[in-house]
Amino acid sequence: MTIARYAEKLRVPICIVLVMGSWQLIYVLGMVPAKYFPSIFAIAVAFWQMLTDGAVISAWATTFLRALIGLVGAALLGIALAIISDLSPVMARGIRYVSDVLQPIPPAAFVPMAVFMLGLGPKLYAFVIILVTVWPPYLNGVSGLASVGAVQLNTGRMFGLTNWGLLWRVKLPAAMPEVFAGIRYAATISLIAVIVSEMLAGRDGIGFMIFKKAFALRTAEVFGLMFLVGFNGVLLNGLVNLLRRGVTGWHIRMMERHE
């Protein structure tokens, strides 16, 4: 039992050792040509060289900023659409039609057409990212606003809140935990959309860099950049969580007390 408990405490290092160990084993046994499968050290060295070079930092900043701006825009637009849907059942149905049609379209499909309509600038990225990431916050917002309890609503009315006051002070705060679950999911999508758009638009950012390096067979650098992509995900998730603690701290504390 004690071994089990230690194993659980040390699971993160265990996983890292496991991945690195099996990686190095494949490399040492030569199961895949080293050209395609460099050693961990080679990757670390290549990554370090790219970092000191400076090019990767600016590409990283470009990509991360695009994802962040897109996510913020999508979250705000999603909440706005959810509020509109909550006010009017007709608008709710109409927006639902649009989201049903647009949701299955991959971000990659928009890029080649949007390049001509919007150019290669920030407009392209804002359009593509918002178009694919707006739906999770919107859908969660709708269901969050709809599931506010009657007791809460009646309490608000008893305090003499108008319909707007009710929306702003009671319904919206109550829906926020669910909205944030949507925003978390949207964060993942926005990173994917940025990387894909950059690969296809082919001008700058991490996505473009990965593709360029892969075509040049600089495998170690491709792995290094992929690590950076994963890191972006962790970072964006951390930011969203921070904001969630600020906005819906009451809900998190309530859940913890219940446990």
Next chain:
Amino acid sequence: MKRETRIALLGLLVPLAIVVLWQIAALMQKTPLFPGPGKVVLAIWANYPVILRELGITLLRAAMGFAIAAITMIPLGIFLGRIRLIGRVLEPLMDMLATLPPPAIIPLVMLFAGTGDWAKIVIIAYAAAVPLLMNTYEASHTIHPMLSKVARSLHLSRLETMRLIDWPSSLPMIATGARLAIASSLLVSVTSEMLLSTNGIGTYLQRSQENFRIDAGLAGIAFISLAGVLINAGVFRLEKRWLFWHYRDQRQSE
């Protein structure tokens, strides 16, 4: 008229307004690079046999990738969920995989598997694997403790417990994972075709752009959307039919 149908009909005004605005914007731009909905409809009429053929290729690939992921990841998820120690220890590994977006592995797979059919199927399988594994794992390690006790008092062996108790009781959550996985395998199949071009609807879109046929490209997108809507509706139907007991129980407990 009933209130429901009136809302449904009035709701149609929203997409209609968007289409009209789009048409006005297109008329003001006066360039073939910004086609309006009218041009797109004409392009659909002119190109639908090609689009349907390419879409068929894409859907077949997506289905194969999804099937591979489902066959390997659902048993693995149940296994990791039931053998608690291994599952708990490997949890961070699953989280790491989840942070790596499928398109990011496209260049990598290209190095190993080239740009053929299998390269794309591997990428699709990876994209479908993550939600399937996560949901199956989550479902089978949060199973109601009562069910485990039932299994023990019936003297079921470990394998029998997995087959008779864990599998059906995790089904609703696996179904959610499958729905996510189907959506993401469709998305990724188009994306991978656009980047590793040979055939399929993604390549069709790419080629339309290269020929400055934006209207044909948008027609292709319309078909992708239609396929997505139909598949989603079909999956929803199947879920309702196969998991009727789950929905029934849920309604009763409310």
